[in-house]
Amino acid sequence: MQERQPVWMYLILALWVSLGIVGCATMGEQPQSLVPTQYRTRTGPYAVFSNFPIAADSPAIRSLHSLENDVEANLGVRINSDEPPVEVYILNDRQSFSHFLKFYYPELPPRRAFFLAQGTQRVVFTFMGDRLEEDLRHEATHALLNVAFGDLPLWLDEGLAEYFEGAEAQRGLNKEHLDRLPKDLAAGWKPDLARLETLTSVRQMTPRDYRESWAWVHYLLNDSNSGKTTLLAYLADLRTDPKAATLSVRLRDEDGKGAKVLLAYLDRIRELPVAAVHPTTAATTVRLQDNALDASRPPAQRRSVFSRMRAFFGL
Numbered sequence: 520m521q522e523r524q525p526v527w528m529y530l531i532l533a534l535w536v537s538l539g540i541v542g543c544a545t546m547g548e549q550p551q552s553l554v555p556t557q558y559r560t561r562t563g564p565y566a567v568f569s570n571f572p573i574a575a576d577s578p579a580i581r582s583l584h585s586l587e588n589d590v591e592a593n594l595g596v597r598i599n600s601d602e603p604p605v606e607v608y609i610l611n612d613r614q615s616f617s618h619f620l621k622f623y624y625p626e627l628p629p630r631r632a633f634f635l636a637q638g639t640q641r642v643v644f645t646f647m648g649d650r651l652e653e654d655l656r657h658e659a660t661h662a663l664l665n666v667a668f669g670d671l672p673l674w675l676d677e678g679l680a681e682y683f684e685g686a687e688a689q690r691g692l693n694k695e696h697l698d699r700l701p702k703d704l705a706a707g708w709k710p711d712l713a714r715l716e717t718l719t720s721v722r723q724m725t726p727r728d729y730r731e732s733w734a735w736v737h738y739l740l741n742d743s744n745s746g747k748t749t750l751l752a753y754l755a756d757l758r759t760d761p762k763a764a765t766l767s768v769r770l771r772d773e774d775g776k777g778a779k780v781l782l783a784y785l786d787r788i789r790e791l792p793v794a795a796v797h798p799t800t801a802a803t804t805v806r807l808q809d810n811a812l813d814a815s816r817p818p819a820q821r822r823s824v825f826s827r828m829r830a831f832f833g834l
Contacts, residue, residue, distance in 0.1 A: 532829040541770055541801035553619045555608055563587045564666070565659065566604040570611055571647075579609065583653035586685045593683075593740055595751065596667045605662040607643045607655065634661040641665055657684035668757050673724065674715040675766075678732030682740070691737050696730045697789050703727050710734070713767040738784045739766075 554568040561573070565583050573579060591597045620627055627633070632645035632654035641662040645654045660680040664671055671679075682691040700708075710731055718724055737791045739746040747770050756763035770777055 546832050551609075551620060553615070555610055561604065562603050564598040564600075564602060564663070565607050567607045567609065569609045573609070573639070578652055579655060582655050582686075583607070583659055586656045586683060589665070589683055589687050590599065590660065590663050594667075594679075594754065596663060598663060598666050602666055603639045603641075605641045605643065605666070607659065608645075609651070610644070610646040612647055616644075616743070619644070632658045634658040634665075636662070636665050652686070653684050657681070660684065668754055670761070671754075672716060672765075673718050673721070674728070674732040674738070677724070677729055678734075678736035681729060681733035682736045691740065692788065692791060693733060696733050697785065699727075700730055700734065700785060703730065704782070710781045712777060716765050716767055734781060734785060735766075737788070738781050741788075743754060 525669050545788075555568050557570045558568065558571075558572050560573050560575065560580060561582050562584055564587065567573060567580065567583070587598070610619060616631075617629075620630075631648065631650065632643065635642045635644075643655070643658040643662060645651065645658065648654070657680045660683040661676060664676060664679060670676075680698070681693065685691065685693060708727060708731075712735055715728060715732060715735070717782040718728065739750040741747075750767065753763065753769060767777075
């Protein structure tokens with residue numbers, strides 16, 4: 520099988536084509552590519568690139584390894600060794616990552632990590648920070664699901680990523696979500712899986728939608744064998760039929776009883792011990808789902824180099 524070139528080579532090539540120069544974007548006084556290329560660490564289905572050495576037993580590498588095992592244990596998904604590796608690029612720090620985003624993709628709101636897929640190429644970008652392992656697990660979950668199932672319904676893709684982003688010991692529990700959902704309920708929210716299934720763009724999803732997506736996934740994977748069986752059967756059908764009958768139809772939730780069942784389930788698990796999570800501070804850059812995109816904001820007058828590169832490669 521012919522070996523593919525890593526994404527950084529395409530990024531640099533796109534810069535040469537777009538800017539008409541021989542070279543690449545650099546950071547600081549010492550020339551260094553914005554896309555880390557100096558070190559490469561392979562673990563399972565991931566090829567991790569960085570500009571600094573990462574030990575094979577580092578927390579970042581262990582988090583990816585544990586995620587692979589966690590996804591297999593819960594979903595029965597194991598990536599074949601002959602699949603192209605998921606490319607993971609870890610930038611040095613928040614400053615270099617922010618510079619990278621502004622240079623290649625200025626349309627994005629502030630975020631800590633993101634995932635892109637094009638054909639058989641799956642790429643994760645993030646940076647060394649105090650929530651690196653969480654961000655790696657979230658975005659790498661998207662990558663593993665994309666390899667195994669292709670494009671999943673948005674709510675399910677995000678719900679599963681929210682479920683698996685925590686350390687394996689947390690078993691999918693998310694204290695922040697559990698604390699916020701009662702406030703959502705007091706504000707008039709009611710679980711509605713059929714409504715979630717109509718969402719097709721992250722621009723449509725609110726933070727509350729991400730919490731609800733996580734809640735449905737946690738319930739289906741943990742509350743009963745029938746829920747997990749139904750979810751796994753749905754995932755299996757989506758491999759060959761993107762228009763397979765939805766989960767709300769499979770759960771026969773026409774009368775809305777599923778909402779009451781989900782809320783009762785959340786009440787039961789709220790008292791379960793949850794591994795400590797990092798507090799959110801004002802200085803923390805949040806992921807895309809934590810920031811509502813302003814659809815009324817006019818597009819930039821000049822398309823970014825990354826946007827042009829993405830269009831060129833069909834991203």
